[in-house]
Amino acid sequence: MYKVLIVEPQEFALKALLNLPVWEKGQDGFICTDTATNGEEALKLLKTKQFDLVLTEINLSIYDGLQILKQVYRENEEPLFVFISDIVSFSYAREGFIYGAFDYLPKPVNKDNMQALFQRAREKLKKQKKQLSTASDIYSEYRAFFSKGQIQDLLNKFTRKDDTVLELFRNMIMTLYQTKLSSQPPDIIANKLFVTIMEGIFTRHQWLSLYIPQNFYKKLDYLVLNDTNNFIDYYGRKFTTLFQLYCLLNPDFYDETLKKIHLYILQHPDEDLKLIYIARKFFMNHSYLSNLFSRKSNIRYSQLVTLVKLKRAEYLLNYTTLPIIDIVYQLGYKDINYFAQIYKKVIGKSPYEYDREDYYDYSI
The missing domain is CATH 3.40.50.2300 (Response regulator)
Known part of the structure; x- marks a missing residue:
């Protein structure tokens, strides 16, 4: 039915x-x-x-x-x-x-x-x-060539921000194209492997979906069909993009409390994240928390919050049709001109430069 x-x-x-x-x-x-x-x-x-x-x-x-x-x-x-x-x-x-x-x-x-x-x-x-059903069969098929341990190793390297994960990932994709695995086209198997790896990463780090959608790789940049090297490069670019975003939003912390605060900030980018409110939420003096960031991390608290909010804004500009003014207010900024200035300074692009969809313009 x-x-x-x-x-x-x-x-x-x-x-x-x-x-x-x-x-x-x-x-x-x-x-x-x-x-x-x-x-x-x-x-x-x-x-x-x-x-x-x-x-x-x-x-x-x-x-x-x-x-x-x-x-x-x-x-x-x-x-x-x-x-x-x-x-x-x-x-x-x-x-x-x-x-x-x-x-x-x-x-x-x-x-x-x-x-x-x-x-x-x-x-x-x-x-x-x-x-x-075919995709399910393919999943079982490639697992015979890439053990659970290999995929797990890739996920662990990603979490640790080990940049050798980029080479490991590329080698896995190349293996699918260079080895006769089955009667199935390697493009289909490579895509399924890529999706499985994405699922593993987003399951471990669920906050990532606030900054980039799990199916972000379907937003094509360029891809030449029928060219194996271009397919390998395509998946490599997409994986590198995700890894760079993850590393950017994960500065080093050398204190367990700071790690918890950092995770809370990543999970709540739309909230009021002023230092005094976060310190109160974690039962700390705000001056002590500010000093702790200075001593036990490689980023200042204000820099972290600004980065998180602007990367969240980048997601909203890229993947939603919310008006810019609504995005600005949602993230807690009162002055749209100030927001535009810091956005361009940090992101390197004006929020007005995005090719945004207009639901009321149906011309083709």
């Missing part, structure tokens, strides 16, 4: 869809398990429940259909997206296809159109399921 979410603001249109004689509960049938009337409700459902197919009107309040699709695309979720709308202009749906929409149906939808859609969706979902 395939679960469907319908997002439709008009009650009569929703009832018309639900009354079509196409819904079945069998193994290959489609059943509407949830409905929503606006974009906000839809996103909440998509974050808390699993769906195979989403049927959505484009013209919704709060967030429209394209905004929902872009958010799902950004977070790497799996449901198929189908736009159902009476909007005359096809440009909306056209942009949706760029972001991975599965299909578009004009209103009013009839039984034949819906049955044809379900048949196409059924074939697509079965193909996806087969691919997931």
